Amino acid sequence: METENGANYTYMGRSFGNTSANDDSSPFSDCNSDRSGEFQTAASESRRLLIACASENSDDLLRQLVLDLESCSIDEQKQAAMEIRLLAKNKPENRFKIAKAGAIKPLITLISSPDSQLQEYGVTAILNLSLCDENKEVIATSGAITPLVRALRTGTSTAKENAACALLRLSQVEENKVAIGRSGAIPLLVNLLESGGIRGKKDAATALYSLCSAKENKKRAVHAGIMRPLVELMADFGSNMVDKSAFVLSMLVTIQEARTALVEEGGIPVLVEIIEVGSQRQKEIAVGILLQICEDNLLHRAMVAREGAIPPLVALSQSGTNRAKGKVSEVLNFRLSKGRCSNAH
16 A cells, blocks of 8 residues: 655645555556656645645646646656656546547657657556556557557666556457557566566566457467476466466466467466465466366376376365366366377477
């Protein structure tokens, strides 16, 4: 939880007190709001509190902020982008109003700025505006995808994380998934998953999970080398990434290329270990993945058996959830029924 404290202020004839913002965190919902730095000076700190609280009679304020986004002064652009970001972060009802005031296109322009801080502010403001469902389509059609992908490649660590979150939000509009994949986002998200900080890894995994519901994006992710970081993260129970990585993997293994890559990266022993010592949810996801890689492939079935999967599978068939028990039954039946499969892999 992020808490902001300050004194009372009077602004435009109204009084404002303290303001706070909450950051929620749960599986595949880590991109609910930005977690970027705030204003840097004491003078702008008071202004920040006023802006964050202002919600009524703000049309004039919004129009001025949009004008400032297009100022010749980088400092004015930064201030305006930060204030818009805070209005959108702390007051959800402001998100549509800000978009209606014409902020989206100039913010997108800022994302392409050579000034890394201005780029970060633009990305973060767009992220917060994208939390409003009504804004997602206009953000995408206004040309935000390519600049966001560029920020994912060249931005600060915060810009990369917030760009991943913004792309996630845009990908919740089905037709945007393919456009984002074709823009070059997938390899960059895979790189963030592999080499980013813990927040970057979580944001990348969440975005990839959403994007990879499109078949062509699954192939892009596999070709970008996603299997290695996924297997490594699933094998590290201290990473807090086992569930997220397994969910992404479960999305990918519906295609043959992913199943082959998973086996080549040593995924079977990791899945067996999860079934042995993971949580109930982790066990259920892992057995579902094993079910996918064993189907129609005798070689993979033999590899699963050699890794010692049968005893923990039998145990799970007795103690797991009903859904897990059903998946275990199918995997164990594969071991007994070999006549209807091929050796292809």
